[in-house]
Amino acid sequence: MNRINKLKLRWRELRMIARGLASTKHVILAHIIPTRRCNLACGYCNEYDDFSPPIPTEVMLRRVDLLAGLGTSIITISGGEPLLHPEIEQIISRIRHHGMLAGMITNGYLLTPKKIVSLNEAGLDHLQISIDNIQPDDISLKSLKVLDKKLEYLNQFAEFAVNINSVIGGGIRIPEDAETITNRAIQLGFSSSIGIIHDGSGAMKELNRREERVYREVRNEGKQSYSRLNWFQENLAKGKPNDWKCRAGARYVYICEDGLVHYCSQQRGHPGIPLEKYTLADVQREYLTKKACAPACTVGCVQKVSVIDHWRDPQHDMADTTHHSTLVRAD
Secondary structure (H helix, E strand, O other), X not given: OOHHHHHHHHHHHXXXXXXXXXXXXXXXXXXXXOOOEOOOOOOOOOOOEOOOOOOOHHHHHHHHHHHHHOOOOEEEEOOOOHHHOOOHHHHHHHHHHOOOEEEEEEOOOOOOHHXXXXXXXXXXXXXXXXXOXXXXXXXXXXXXXXXXXXXXXXXXXXXXXXXXXXXXXXXOOOOOHHHHHHHHHHHOOOEEEEEEOOOOOOEOOOOOHHHHHHHHXXXXXXXXXXXXXXXXXXXXXXXXXXXXXXXXXXXXXXXXXXXXXXOOOOOOOOEEEEHHHXXXXXXXXXXXXXXXXXXXXXXXXXXXXXXXXXXXXXXXXXXXXHHHHHHHHHX
């Protein structure tokens, strides 16, 4: 990514932050799922299958339009494996058409120079790849050995920002692999982050001493690490709960392949409202609703978005929030 593109992207990101600080009445980040199918089967993942067809492009475009109507600032495409969608570029272009930032989370296996160029042309802003180990094993095939050539392609051709996420916990056998992965990302000029893998409910699991040492080493690597902002992970690494206001369902929304709005990938079914019926009144209600799962949550994207409102507007239990929201609308 050249310097001019970096400056343009940074300016758009700063505008997004300023808008988020100025008003709480819009969605900041939405995740959308164009296909649940994945070409891999990582042992810790509960977000994929090996048979689902891609969501029709016209349906995905309509969902992007609806999210634009909720004032969404960023849409990140994930899955499953989003690059399995045959018209993924059209979805990215529609996001950019509305002036929103366009991101993608991919396992990277399907990246080729031609595909990277097509993503450039579509207007992709951010791409993240999680690399779990150096050598593939029965827990994860997302290994540096397999993906290093893809990283070189990205270094050579990508006109969008690239973040390489390494992980610890969740059965990853050699936590020290995260250090090698982080160093390789920095060498190629990418930003880096580290995630603590959650359990099937999205809750934390305390790191052992070996994992915690690696976690701290990686967090201290390089000035480009997004994970430096992830202050709540300090408690997660120790198995301690966090005191924060989760704004899922409001500032962050997760839209599954069926077009339903959920708090996040690990809390599907709540609130479970179709996107076409989701309104700014729903956003207001969920903004004020206390989430019981929040203290043990490890879903970093939700926390990063919610932190912008950490200092304002206390949350209440669902019944209290419904009553409060009614009073607000009545006024």
